[in-house]
Amino acid sequence: MTNRKRLTISWLFLMALTLSSALMGEYAHPGFWIITSVAFITAIKGRLIIDEFMELGDASLAIRRTVRLFGLLVPALMILTWLFGPRLAQWTSLATF
Amino acid sequence: MSNQSRIPGNRAIWVGIFAELMEFSLMFLVYFIARVNHPEVFHAGPEKLSLMAGTANTVIMLTSSWFVARAVLAIRSDQASTSFRWLLAAFFTAIGYPVVKALEIRWNLERGVIGDGDVFQMTYYYLTFNHLVHVSWGLLGMLWIMLRTWFGGYTASAHQGMIAFASYWHATDLIWLMIFPLFYVLP
Numbered sequence: 001m002t003n004r005k006r007l008t009i010s011w012l013f014l015m016a017l018t019l020s021s022a023l024m025g026e027y028a029h030p031g032f033w034i035i036t037s038v039a040f041i042t043a044i045k046g047r048l049i050i051d052e053f054m055e056l057g058d059a060s061l062a063i064r065r066t067v068r069l070f071g072l073l074v075p076a077l078m079i080l081t082w083l084f085g086p087r088l089a090q091w092t093s094l095a096t097f
Numbered sequence: 098m099s100n101q102s103r104i105p106g107n108r109a110i111w112v113g114i115f116a117e118l119m120e121f122s123l124m125f126l127v128y129f130i131a132r133v134n135h136p137e138v139f140h141a142g143p144e145k146l147s148l149m150a151g152t153a154n155t156v157i158m159l160t161s162s163w164f165v166a167r168a169v170l171a172i173r174s175d176q177a178s179t180s181f182r183w184l185l186a187a188f189f190t191a192i193g194y195p196v197v198k199a200l201e202i203r204w205n206l207e208r209g210v211i212g213d214g215d216v217f218q219m220t221y222y223y224l225t226f227n228h229l230v231h232v233s234w235g236l237l238g239m240l241w242i243m244l245r246t247w248f249g250g251y252t253a254s255a256h257q258g259m260i261a262f263a264s265y266w267h268a269t270d271l272i273w274l275m276i277f278p279l280f281y282v283l284p
Binding site: 003004007008010011014015018019021022024025026028029030031034035038041042045046049050052053054055056058059060063066067070071073074077078081085086088089092093 | 102103104105111114115118122125126129130132133134136140143148151152155156159160162163165166167170263264267268270271274275277278279281282283284
């Protein structure tokens with residue numbers, strides 16, 4: 001597959017994922033699977049930008065790992081705060097002190 | 098340079114990009130700390146914002162990023178005029194971002210979504226205004242890259258400046274992809 005074709009397919013995929021997210025924003029109610037789906041879509045979109053647009057797949061290991069880690073930060077925090085919200089609130093509340 | 102040590106663009110831009118990623122990582126931590134401490138406010142938050150504006154700006158950022166990536170491919174084939182046209186498309190698409198933002202802010206203010214509103218609204222304005230600042234710098238950078246391309250500053254063998262700019266622009270796009278679900282989607 002040529003680079004041009006890969007880029008175009010990635011962009012189309014990103015558009016489809018964005019529309020899926022928008023539909024979730026319109027109709028979804030809080031729930032583990034909705035949060036997980038939003039986190040998964042966010043992680044996939046991030047990875048597509050990092051690998052296909054930024055072309056970091058063959059870049060320096062430090063750059064590649066740092067940016068990929070950033071792309072996973074928000075999706076991971078979405079799931080963690082859903083699972084352990086009250087405990088994390090306890091740890092981070094000023095009322096604790 | 099072996100692949101394991103390839104630095105896209107130049108070292109200086111990566112210092113800037115890492116600083117940008119660190120800045121937003123800290124702001125995301127603040128968002129999640131506020132979210133776990135005020136879950137009801139954050140669950141109700143997205144309903145007060147314009148999902149249409151958030152989605153439009155996501156489409157704008159992704160499309161502009163795609164055009165910039167096409168400009169890089171064109172310059173690699175030594176097609177400077179084609180590369181310039183892709184950059185022009187990227188610029189005029191990206192201009193839509195501040196325009197949509199301005200319309201969104203007017204829409205917000207009419208509905209009482211203000212900077213010193215609840216904790217959701219405060220974090221929303223803080224993160225999105227910061228991102229707008231980064232997009233504005235990016236637009237200025239894009240103008241510079243367009244000028245350099247127009248005057249033959251880049252060739253297939255020497256276009257590190259364009260790659261450096263493209264890396265910054267894609268990183269700014271990546272950050273928006275994280276912001277979008279936090280304020281417009283996550284129930």
